[in-house]
Amino acid sequence: MKILTGNDLGSGHVVWWDGEGWSRHVSDAVDVGDAAEAILAAEEAARRVNASYAISATKAEDGTVRPDHIKDRIRALGPTVRPDLALQPSDPQSGNWVI
Amino acid sequence: MVDHCLRYRDDEPVGDPAVTVDAFAEHGNATAVRIEPGDDARMLLPQLGRIALIEINFPAYGDGRGYSAARILREHGYTGELRAVGDVLIDQLSHMRRCGFDAFAPDKPITQEAADKALATWPEVYQKTVDGRSPIWALRHGR
Amino acid sequence: MYQYDQYDQAMVDARVEEFRDQVARRMAGEITEDQFKPLRLKNGLYLQLHAYMLRVAIPYGTLNGRQMRMLGDIADKYDRGYGHFTTRQNIQYNWIKLEDAPQILADLATVEMHAIQTSGNCIRNISSDHFAGAAADEVVDPRPYAELLRQWSSFHPEFDYLPRKFKIAVIASDTDRAAMRLHDIGIQIVKNDAGEIGARFYVGGGMGRTPMIAPVIREFVPVLQMVSYAEACLRVYNRYGRRDNKYKARIKILVHEIGADEYRRQVEEEFAHILTLGLEPPAEELARIQGFFGNPGLVDGLAEGYDRSDPDFAVWVDQNTTPHKQPGYKAVVISLKPAGGIPGDATADQIRLMADLAEAYSLDELRVTHTQNIVLPHVKQSDLYALWQKLDEAGLAAANLDLIGDIIACPGLDYCSLANARSIPLAQKISARFAEPERQRDLGELKLKISGCINACGHHHAGNIGILGVDRKGTENYQLLLGGSEAADTSLAQIVGPGFSEDGIVDAIETVTEVYRAQRTEGERFLDTYRRIGMAPFKEAIYG
Ligand code: HEM
Ligand code: SF4
Numbered sequence: 001m002k003i004l005t006g007n008d009l010g011s012g013h014v015v016w017w018d019g020e021g022w023s024r025h026v027s028d029a030v031d032v033g034d035a036a037e038a039i040l041a042a043e044e045a046a047r048r049v050n051a052s053y054a055i056s057a058t059k060a061e062d063g064t065v066r067p068d069h070i071k072d073r074i075r076a077l078g079p080t081v082r083p084d085l086a087l088q089p090s091d092p093q094s095g096n097w098v099i
Numbered sequence: 100m101v102d103h104c105l106r107y108r109d110d111e112p113v114g115d116p117a118v119t120v121d122a123f124a125e126h127g128n129a130t131a132v133r134i135e136p137g138d139d140a141r142m143l144l145p146q147l148g149r150i151a152l153i154e155i156n157f158p159a160y161g162d163g164r165g166y167s168a169a170r171i172l173r174e175h176g177y178t179g180e181l182r183a184v185g186d187v188l189i190d191q192l193s194h195m196r197r198c199g200f201d202a203f204a205p206d207k208p209i210t211q212e213a214a215d216k217a218l219a220t221w222p223e224v225y226q227k228t229v230d231g232r233s234p235i236w237a238l239r240h241g242r
Numbered sequence: 243m244y245q246y247d248q249y250d251q252a253m254v255d256a257r258v259e260e261f262r263d264q265v266a267r268r269m270a271g272e273i274t275e276d277q278f279k280p281l282r283l284k285n286g287l288y289l290q291l292h293a294y295m296l297r298v299a300i301p302y303g304t305l306n307g308r309q310m311r312m313l314g315d316i317a318d319k320y321d322r323g324y325g326h327f328t329t330r331q332n333i334q335y336n337w338i339k340l341e342d343a344p345q346i347l348a349d350l351a352t353v354e355m356h357a358i359q360t361s362g363n364c365i366r367n368i369s370s371d372h373f374a375g376a377a378a379d380e381v382v383d384p385r386p387y388a389e390l391l392r393q394w395s396s397f398h399p400e401f402d403y404l405p406r407k408f409k410i411a412v413i414a415s416d417t418d419r420a421a422m423r424l425h426d427i428g429i430q431i432v433k434n435d436a437g438e439i440g441a442r443f444y445v446g447g448g449m450g451r452t453p454m455i456a457p458v459i460r461e462f463v464p465v466l467q468m469v470s471y472a473e474a475c476l477r478v479y480n481r482y483g484r485r486d487n488k489y490k491a492r493i494k495i496l497v498h499e500i501g502a503d504e505y506r507r508q509v510e511e512e513f514a515h516i517l518t519l520g521l522e523p524p525a526e527e528l529a530r531i532q533g534f535f536g537n538p539g540l541v542d543g544l545a546e547g548y549d550r551s552d553p554d555f556a557v558w559v560d561q562n563t564t565p566h567k568q569p570g571y572k573a574v575v576i577s578l579k580p581a582g583g584i585p586g587d588a589t590a591d592q593i594r595l596m597a598d599l600a601e602a603y604s605l606d607e608l609r610v611t612h613t614q615n616i617v618l619p620h621v622k623q624s625d626l627y628a629l630w631q632k633l634d635e636a637g638l639a640a641a642n643l644d645l646i647g648d649i650i651a652c653p654g655l656d657y658c659s660l661a662n663a664r665s666i667p668l669a670q671k672i673s674a675r676f677a678e679p680e681r682q683r684d685l686g687e688l689k690l691k692i693s694g695c696i697n698a699c700g701h702h703h704a705g706n707i708g709i710l711g712v713d714r715k716g717t718e719n720y721q722l723l724l725g726g727s728e729a730a731d732t733s734l735a736q737i738v739g740p741g742f743s744e745d746g747i748v749d750a751i752e753t754v755t756e757v758y759r760a761q762r763t764e765g766e767r768f769l770d771t772y773r774r775i776g777m778a779p780f781k782e783a784i785y786g
Contacts (some may be wrong), residue, residue, distance in 0.1 A: 010269065010341045012293035047271050051289050071466065071655060075291050079336075079656040081666045085322055098611055136485070161280065161363070163403025167480045170400055174519060190264065190281055197399035207534070220260055222252045225393045227521045228400070235249045236523035239530065 001031035001059055004039060005072060006052025014075045015049060016065075022049055024087060026076035029057065029065045066097070073098045103208040107201045108180060113152040133184075139167035147177045155200070157185040166198045173229035175200035192217045199229045243306055243607060244389050245353045253396065254351045257358055261285050262344035269341070284364060284402070286332075286357030287343050291659050294338040297360040298350060300375055302370035302388040303331035303610040305355075307601040310608055314593030320346050325593060327578060327586045329367045329611045329701055331648055332360060334659055347658040358396060363404045365395035365476070371419045372611040375535060378567040381433050386531040387441070387468065389524060391429075394469050397714070401476050402736045405483030406491035408476070409448075415741075421612060421704060421728035423447045425455045426493045427475060434462055441468045443513070444474055445505065446497030449698035453734050454494040457502040459509060460576035467513075470522050474513035478505065517627060538605040544570020548623040555630050557679065558641040563626070570617045576616040576633060577640040577648060581677035582670050585651045586614030595636050603629050612701075613650055613689075616642070645682040646690055646755070647673045650701055654694030654711060655718070661694035663711025663718035668692055671748050673719045675756075685755055688768045689727075704728035706769045707733040707751060720747040724754065724780060725772045736777060739785055751783050757783045 004017035005026075014021035016029040017039060023029070032039060036054040043049045057067045069075050076088035080098050106112065117133035118126075120142055131152040134140055143150065153172060155165040159187065169181055182202035183195050189209050196218055227234045233242070246254070255330035260477030261281075268278040274371060282288075286297035298313070307315075313333055317325045321335040328684075338346070350356055360367055368388045375383045391410060395401070401408070411422045414431035422428035428444035429595055441460040463471045482500070484490045497505045507562050550556040556678055563572040576596060588596070596616055599609045603625045611617055621629060633639040642648045652658065654665030669692055676682055682760045691705030700710035708723035719741040726735030742750055755768075757780050762771045772780070 007289060007293070011339045012289065012337075014292055044275075047269070070718070071291070071659070071661070074655060076673060079666075080664065081656050081670065097521055113667055128615065139481070161403055163363075163401070163480060164485075166400045166403065167477055174515070187368060190277075191403075194397075194399035194402055205314065220256060222247050222256055222456040225253070225396055226398055227519070232522075235253075239247070240524060241528045242524070 001057055001065075002033065002036060002054055003029040003057045003065065003067070004032055004036060004054050005029070005067075005075065006040075006043075006049040008052040009047050016076075017043075017049075025066045026057075026067065027063060031059075034046060070098060104182070104202055105209065105211060105214050107196070110180075112167045114200075115152070115178060117152060117154045117184045117228040134165070134168055136162050136164045138168070140171050143172065144175050145211075147172070147175060147179075149191040150177070150179050151179065152180045152182065154182045154184050154204075157183060157187055160188050160191055166194065169195070169200055189213055189217050197224065197226075197228045197230045197232075218229055243304060243538070244301075244385075244531065248305075249395075250350070254356050254358070256353070257285075257392075257397075258344060258351050259345045261347060265340060265344050265591075266674065280362055282340075282357055283362040284361035285347065287338070287340070288361060289659075290336065291655075292336065293769075294340055294343065295657070296335045296338045296343060296346060296357060297328070297333075298333050298355060298357050299360045300331050300333065300355075300366040300610050302368055302372070302374070303372050303612075304370075304383050304385060305608050306608070307597040307608070309353045309355055310597035310600060312349065312355065312588040312596065314351060316346055317590040317593060319440050322379055322746050324587055324589045325493050326584075326653065327588065327610050327612060327614050327616065329612045329652075330367060331372070331612055331700065332367060334611070334653075336653075357682060361407075361592045362402075363406050364402050364409075365398060365404075365408045365410065365512070368392050368395070368427070369409070369612065370415045371422055372609040372617050373564065373573055373619065374414070374420060374609075375538070375607075376566050376568075376571075376573045377415055377417075377419075378565055379417055380415040380567075382414050382431055382439060383535045384412045384431050384617055386528060386535050387414075387429070387431055387465075388412040388467065389534075390528060391472065391529050394472070394523075401480060404476070404480055405485050406488065408479075408492075408493070410472075416730060418728070418730040418732070419611075421701065421732075422478065423732050424453070424704060424728055425456065427472065428456050429468070431465075432462065432718070439465045441465060441471070443471060443475065445509075446494040446502070448494040449701060450492065451489060451628065451696040451698070451705050452494065453698065453703040454498060455732050455734070456494070459502065459506050465528070465751070466522055466525055467517065468522075471509075471513055472514045473521060474509045474516050474608075475523055477512050477516075478508045480507075484706070538607060538620060540568045540571065541607070542568075544568075544622060544624070546623065546628050552627070554634075554641075555627055557683075558630055558639055559626055561641040561645070562643045563621075563684070566620065567617075568620075572621055572623055572626065574618040574621045574629065575611070575643050576618065576627070576638050576640075577642055578615050579642060579648050579673065580637055580640045581647060582640075582674045584666050585669050586648050588616075592636055595632070596638070599629060599632060607744050613648065615648070641679060642682055643671060644687045644689065646676045646688045646707075647682050649673055649690045649692060650693040650705070652694050652700035654692070654700075658694060658699075660697060662696075662713040663720060665692040665694040665700060667712060668709065668711075668720065668744060668747065671744070672751060675748055675752065685758070686767055688755075691726075701728065702726070703734050704732070705735055705773070707754060709747060710737075712741060714741065718744065720744065721782075722747060722750055722754075724777060725769070727769055738777065738781055753783050755779055 444456035693700035723735035
């Protein structure tokens, strides 16, 4: 699937396009098909996102979305060396998901 | 383009079209020259006295060669109009002015009010350049 | 230490207001990200993997307790309770909000600090010897010269859009503790035969993808012409530096392509012209600055020596302190490299504690080193034990200075958007593998440096052992390099062979240390052995 990501302009948070707006959780990301450029152009112009780009990702059985590139997996999770700062810090296994 | 020109000098703007540095070297009668980033401003030094307008082009604001070109011309006594043209943005105006530019013809117009505000950014300056301002080190020691 | 006068303060304050206005214009959509990016970069604000990152300048690595405390407070107030000290003697925060950035700069300005020109294609924060003012071997204190250059380079109107970033280091001793010759300009303050002070200019060094050691461009520039000479060096670079290819835009490429002789000729020509313009600050200005760097309060007549009966303390004191020019004192290095920790990271509480300790024990001075550690430069020997106990309580007493545990690592793929591979987990694994203090001390001086990509922020080219993260078909892979040094005997490390996985490289490093132990002769450091026996035995042992 093709998904969209970027950073919130003001807070800098990593965000993912969920079909209507920008979510902080990668698993909310939706497949945008061919619409990537149009959405990004409109969202950047409206300053609802900054430094945005499209990536490919895979949706698992359980609904989690896994970006194909490690860099975006680390963006989704947080620094692997600080699991305490991850979006869902409770999961000690989360680091393995990145690799 | 001259429509959007902000000028910080009192004489009449020069109407002649600016020629390239090469053309200027070939035909000795032009009074307006346009410097591109790759041109060596020092080529003009022997003829500075008869030039009334030098345009320095900034095709992209990030290419800073024009700042050195401007300063060199002023350091060698050029007193005619020195105009920055092209991708000239508000946030670069104060530095340009310090390097000797006294006219700006930006691709995207800048209002006089915004320009005046930008030029007032620095209460004092650390370096001595060609704009006549006394640097901080001089003020500190009453020079 | 230097103190701002009303002029310096007004300049920094003006910058804060300028940036506040720029951020407001960006938030309101008056300028695009393309236009805003260079403006925020000139204020040290990057957009990194997780958020904005702010890089705060610590000019020539020197700061006082009040400034250090502010760095800790900012970590708590605007970030997530920690900061990262870098090889550029700066500090970086990883979780900054654009909306907060102007206020952070305003807070910094209240303690005479800023983030000016910590990024972008301009003259960056000037680095120096972290033992300046304490080292026994310095000709003079290099910091006044660095401060003179700081002021000259701040908001320099001609050099704000150079072909590429520009880094200057200033030292004043033959022992190079600042990797001076790996900078765009390295300045060594020297005394000539007539006893006059001057500046030796090295130009065209750097790391990145084409590491180069800077050649001498001029042996001796009289001290009251130093700024003019720097101006000439920069002007020639601004005119001819390549703009067509960002990877060839550093001054090292220019000096290499036209040759040091031709570059020198051009600089001298420009210099002769610049001397006629009277751009140089006068002697009184240098004297004024030097006035701030006089004796910070060192007392005469203290006895040498201290009680070494606590063995753990004795180990630390031998490893992490160095002689001071004043009898009865030592310079102390606080290692930010606990075994298994993140090199260079410190929590807000640790930062504030170091501020307190500087005030109590080090005449209110701290330094940041390019090896990502903190120095308390002026500690009375009689205070060492008390100081050590407090550091130990806070987890800041790792006794591993210049040992294999004292790893330099860049942020890598955990934080950096340019990275190919993670650096920090590797540093953690290596320091855990070699955690045993006796084992580290047995290996002796061994500088291990890790970069997560070819930009070389972790100085891997200059590591006795260097590691470079590369991307191999989407997985992290690591290349091993040997034989680099950034000391006075600067050399560049060479790649050993094919790359490794994360675990593979840790094993390979262990093999390298075993070869060294088997081959070393009495008193030889790792680097000496490598230089004597060459790459082959190491390669043989690793790849068989
Ligand atoms: C995470 C954000 C960072 C980014 C995006 C970044 C980017 C870069 C880039 C692009 C270069 C190569 C420049 C060139 O050769 O033209 C570079 C070099 C360098 N960076 Fe970083 N860097 C970052 C963090 C750091 C950190 C944390 C340190 C200190 C630990 C650091 C210290 C250096 C040094 C010392 C160089 C050296 C090379 C030189 O001057 O040739 N950087 N950086
Ligand atoms: S070396 Fe590469 S990965 Fe490491 S901080 Fe620099 S740019 Fe990022």
